[in-house]
Amino acid sequence: MVRFEAVEKSFEGRVVIHETTLEVGVGERLALIGPSGCGKSTLLRMILGMVKPDRGLVRVGGERVTDANVRAVRRRIGYVIQDGGLFPHLTAEDNVILVARLSGLSRVEIAARVHELADLARLPRSLLHRFPRSLSGGERQRVGLMRALMLDPDVLLLDEPLGALDPIIRAQLQEDLREVFCALKKSVIVVTHDMGEAGYLAESIAVMRAGKVLQRGDVRALTGTPADPFITEFVSAQRSLAEAVR
Amino acid sequence: MRACLLAVASESRLGRSARSPRKRTLLYVRRHRSAQPTHRFAQQAGKHALRLPQKLCLCMLALLLLATASTVHARGADQAEQPKVRVGSKRFVESYILAEMVAELARQQGMMASHDLGLGGTAVVFRAIEDGEIDAYPEYTGTLAETIVPTVPTVPDGRRSSQVDLTSLRRALAPHGLSLSDPIGFDDTYALAVRRDVATKLGLRTVTDLASHGELRVALSHEFAGRNDGWPGLSARYGLGAFTPRLLDHALAYEAVSRASADVIDVYTTDAKIARYNLVILDDDRAFFPSYSAVVVYRTKLLQHTPNFGRVLDRLSGSIDAETMRRLNARAELDGVAFDRVAKDFLAAPGSHSSTSFSAAPSAMPARLALGTWAVILRHGPRHVMLVAISLLFATLLGVPLGILAHARPRLGVALLGTAGVVQTIPSLALFCFFIPAFGIGPVPALLALMLYGLLPIVRNTHAGLASIPAELREAALALGLSTRERLVHVELPLASRTIIAGIKTSAVVAVGSATIAAFIGAGGFGEPISTGLSLNDVPTILEGAIPAALLALVVQGLFAIAECVIVPRGLREAR
Ligand SMILES: Nc1ncnc2c1ncn2[C@@H]1O[C@H](COP(=O)(O)OP(=O)(O)OP(=O)(O)O)[C@@H](O)[C@H]1O
Ligand SMILES: [Mg+2]
Numbered sequence: 001m002v003r004f005e006a007v008e009k010s011f012e013g014r015v016v017i018h019e020t021t022l023e024v025g026v027g028e029r030l031a032l033i034g035p036s037g038c039g040k041s042t043l044l045r046m047i048l049g050m051v052k053p054d055r056g057l058v059r060v061g062g063e064r065v066t067d068a069n070v071r072a073v074r075r076r077i078g079y080v081i082q083d084g085g086l087f088p089h090l091t092a093e094d095n096v097i098l099v100a101r102l103s104g105l106s107r108v109e110i111a112a113r114v115h116e117l118a119d120l121a122r123l124p125r126s127l128l129h130r131f132p133r134s135l136s137g138g139e140r141q142r143v144g145l146m147r148a149l150m151l152d153p154d155v156l157l158l159d160e161p162l163g164a165l166d167p168i169i170r171a172q173l174q175e176d177l178r179e180v181f182c183a184l185k186k187s188v189i190v191v192t193h194d195m196g197e198a199g200y201l202a203e204s205i206a207v208m209r210a211g212k213v214l215q216r217g218d219v220r221a222l223t224g225t226p227a228d229p230f231i232t233e234f235v236s237a238q239r240s241l242a243e244a245v246r
Numbered sequence: 247m248r249a250c251l252l253a254v255a256s257e258s259r260l261g262r263s264a265r266s267p268r269k270r271t272l273l274y275v276r277r278h279r280s281a282q283p284t285h286r287f288a289q290q291a292g293k294h295a296l297r298l299p300q301k302l303c304l305c306m307l308a309l310l311l312l313a314t315a316s317t318v319h320a321r322g323a324d325q326a327e328q329p330k331v332r333v334g335s336k337r338f339v340e341s342y343i344l345a346e347m348v349a350e351l352a353r354q355q356g357m358m359a360s361h362d363l364g365l366g367g368t369a370v371v372f373r374a375i376e377d378g379e380i381d382a383y384p385e386y387t388g389t390l391a392e393t394i395v396p397t398v399p400t401v402p403d404g405r406r407s408s409q410v411d412l413t414s415l416r417r418a419l420a421p422h423g424l425s426l427s428d429p430i431g432f433d434d435t436y437a438l439a440v441r442r443d444v445a446t447k448l449g450l451r452t453v454t455d456l457a458s459h460g461e462l463r464v465a466l467s468h469e470f471a472g473r474n475d476g477w478p479g480l481s482a483r484y485g486l487g488a489f490t491p492r493l494l495d496h497a498l499a500y501e502a503v504s505r506a507s508a509d510v511i512d513v514y515t516t517d518a519k520i521a522r523y524n525l526v527i528l529d530d531d532r533a534f535f536p537s538y539s540a541v542v543v544y545r546t547k548l549l550q551h552t553p554n555f556g557r558v559l560d561r562l563s564g565s566i567d568a569e570t571m572r573r574l575n576a577r578a579e580l581d582g583v584a585f586d587r588v589a590k591d592f593l594a595a596p597g598s599h600s601s602t603s604f605s606a607a608p609s610a611m612p613a614r615l616a617l618g619t620w621a622v623i624l625r626h627g628p629r630h631v632m633l634v635a636i637s638l639l640f641a642t643l644l645g646v647p648l649g650i651l652a653h654a655r656p657r658l659g660v661a662l663l664g665t666a667g668v669v670q671t672i673p674s675l676a677l678f679c680f681f682i683p684a685f686g687i688g689p690v691p692a693l694l695a696l697m698l699y700g701l702l703p704i705v706r707n708t709h710a711g712l713a714s715i716p717a718e719l720r721e722a723a724l725a726l727g728l729s730t731r732e733r734l735v736h737v738e739l740p741l742a743s744r745t746i747i748a749g750i751k752t753s754a755v756v757a758v759g760s761a762t763i764a765a766f767i768g769a770g771g772f773g774e775p776i777s778t779g780l781s782l783n784d785v786p787t788i789l790e791g792a793i794p795a796a797l798l799a800l801v802v803q804g805l806f807a808i809a810e811c812v813i814v815p816r817g818l819r820e821a822r
Contacts, residue, residue, distance in 0.1 A: 045721075050721065050725070071729065072727070074724070074725055074726065074727030079722070079726075085721065085722035087723075087817075088741070089743075089815035089817045089818050090817060091817065098726065098728075102728065131816065132817070147726075
């Protein structure tokens with residue numbers, strides 16, 4: 001569904017993404033994990049055509065992302081960022097329906113879809129008329145998710161969607177997200193810093209470091225047969241509760 | 247451009263063109279007053295639109311015309327059968343009085359006469375008569391020769407030009423459809439004046455007498471000191487090199503001489519204060535000063551349609567000498583007698599009305615122009631509001647897109663913001679004058695200048711508002727697949743709306759202030775009482791314009807507070 005073919009990217013003469021090839025199939029869920037600044041968000045932005053690779057190309061649904069089709073591609077992708085990236089001047093509902101309204105969907109269709117999504121994202125409907133500033137962090141994420149899903153995209157990109165939440169809300173949202181992913185069978189790429197979360201939300205995990213994907217596999221493969229000492233280091237840096245108690 | 251600056255900025259009481267450009271500002275501050283009353287506007291604006299390449303301004307004009315439709319209508323209604331004479335005047339007491347006399351005499355001849363008080367400076371009034379908005383106004387031969395029909399052979403510096411010959415002036419005016427009366431009888435020109443006690447003690451009668459008294463202290467107005475037909479020429483003619491004149495503002499000169507801190511000052515020969523401060527005018531025995539003989543300029547057609555007007559001119563001709571004019575000026579200026587009263591009294595019994603002011607203590611400021619606050623607001627407010635509203639509308643329509651452009655194209659943006667900043671530093675009067683060659687005098691150049699002034703805050707704030715949108719919101723809008731236009735309309739402008747409105751508000755408040763200066767180029771508004779008050783040195787009248795203008799600024803602030811509630815999206819306002 002999403003395919004990076006030997007992409008490379010430099011910013012201001014500094015290589016941020018080294019030659020990378022990566023594929024996420026239809027209905028497949030991938031977690032991108034790695035230290036800060038290793039290029040995770042940059043990869044997501046390439047899919048959205050907001051960052052253009054210096055070399056190589058990005059395909060979405062087999063189609064190469066170009067200037068001409070970039071807007072159409074974006075509408076087939078749902079994008080959720082930390083804290084939701086909600087527009088403060090619009091209510092939760094207006095945030096969710098903005099694109100649908102502009103693409104000329106009927107009011108009835110839109111209303112039905114909003115209710116459906118509110119249930120899916122477990123957002124109380126009474127909150128739909130609030131402005132983002134009077135929603136909690138978790139509620140904002142749910143609205144952000146609804147907005148991303150509004151046009152029923154093929155691909156869902158989430159950039160640290162749960163980064164700013166307290167552990168209880170976070171655990172709840174992890175469950176809800178997983179449910180949504182499984183229910184909708186979309187291709188998903190989720191960026192996270194948490195190995196546990198990555199393993200919980202995605203089937204496979206790509207560990208990145210300094211613009212390179214070091215290894216891709218499930219949690220077992222990463223812990224059992226690490227391709228790089230860094231992976232071991234990274235995995236062991238994720239302290240578990242058990243470890244803390246011990 | 248330069249010519250225009252001269253014509254407008256250098257209006258002196260006599261409407262002479264300043265020959266010393268560096269004195270312009272002072273001249274303007276002291277003497278130049280030009281503006282037009284509201285009801286003239288629709289007509290004039292309409293004419294401009296037809297005559298000049300102003301397609302850009304057509305919409306502005308349309309709006310203005312719409313707003314003034316009622317006044318135009320009212321004007322149309324009073325076109326009665328009776329022969330009608332509209333008399334204009336410039337903005338100083340003498341012109342007011344003479345115009346009142348013309349109007350009063352016309353009434354006595356069975357005409358319907360109105361007086362448009364203080365239309366403005368020479369350029370404005372002359373334009374009004376050319377355009378047929380007035381039929382007659384008092385003028386001075388020297389002014390006509392120098393500023394209006396400069397084709398009349400100029401008299402070489404230093405030769406008395408009382409010989410500015412009427413025949414060639416008349417010939418020059420004829421193509422404009424204008425004629426000239428015979429001289430009214432007095433000259434209002436420059437002269438040197440000395441305190442009476444000094445003159446008596448030293449036996450001074452003429453300027454030649456003065457030359458041998460180098461010990462006397464000469465205080466000159468900046469204007470006089472800088473003009474060729476002022477001190478430099480005079481000094482050369484009479485050999486006054488021994489004197490080292492001090493320069494001071496003309497308004498202070500009489501005070502200075504009366505307090506004996508100066509002995510000799512420059513005056514106009516009909517200044518009301520000459521008698522009041524007990525000064526003696528030194529005879530210009532070598533005929534240096536040019537002649538500014540008072541006359542009436544009138545539309546040639548007027549005399550054709552209304553032969554009776556000839557009697558008005560006959561009655562005036564040779565009827566007022568300098569001494570009499572000085573007294574009449576004093577009655578109005580120092581005693582606060584209404585202009586029409588002064589005129590009527592004189593016409594009823596010339597010579598019988600001496601001013602009481604010679605003995606009186608400095609009189610209170612004349613209150614005759616004081617219309618009362620509400621009357622002033624009603625008379626000038628609509629025009630002022632219109633100037634502000636329309637210039638603001640166009641500043642916004644132009645400024646917001648420019649701000650967007652500046653943000654979208656950073657390099658162009660630097661240039662745009664820089665240019666807008668430079669425009670802001672141009673003195674307002676200069677900017678107003680800049681448009682006169684193309685658009686004439688009146689509200690059109692004023693609107694353009696006000697619009698340009700209003701541009702910077704709007705462009706800058708639009709740019710700043712857009713630049714301050716957090717990157718993640720930009721990214722979110724982009725990722726949603728919105729087009730550039732959709733992003734702008736639905737995300738970026740609403741997010742920047744608060745800053746943009748603040749910019750428009752700044753611009754509006756600045757416009758309320760700058761619009762008072764628009765009166766100097768005949769655009770009307772609260773600047774009119776201000777400029778009139780300045781020309782008459784009449785503080786209450788100044789305040790009549792200044793206070794409503796200040797109040798309007800407050801009202802504008804209030805309106806914007808409301809507008810903010812309506813325009814700024816609810817989600818961006820403070821949580822209640
Ligand atoms: N527009 C840009 N211009 C210059 N450098 C950039 C730009 N975008 C990203 N970078 C740089 O590229 C590198 C990778 O950035 P990226 O945002 O992809 O990191 P990340 O893995 O998402 O980090 P984090 O976990 O902190 O979000 C960083 O060093 C960043 O400074
Ligand atoms: Mg990132």
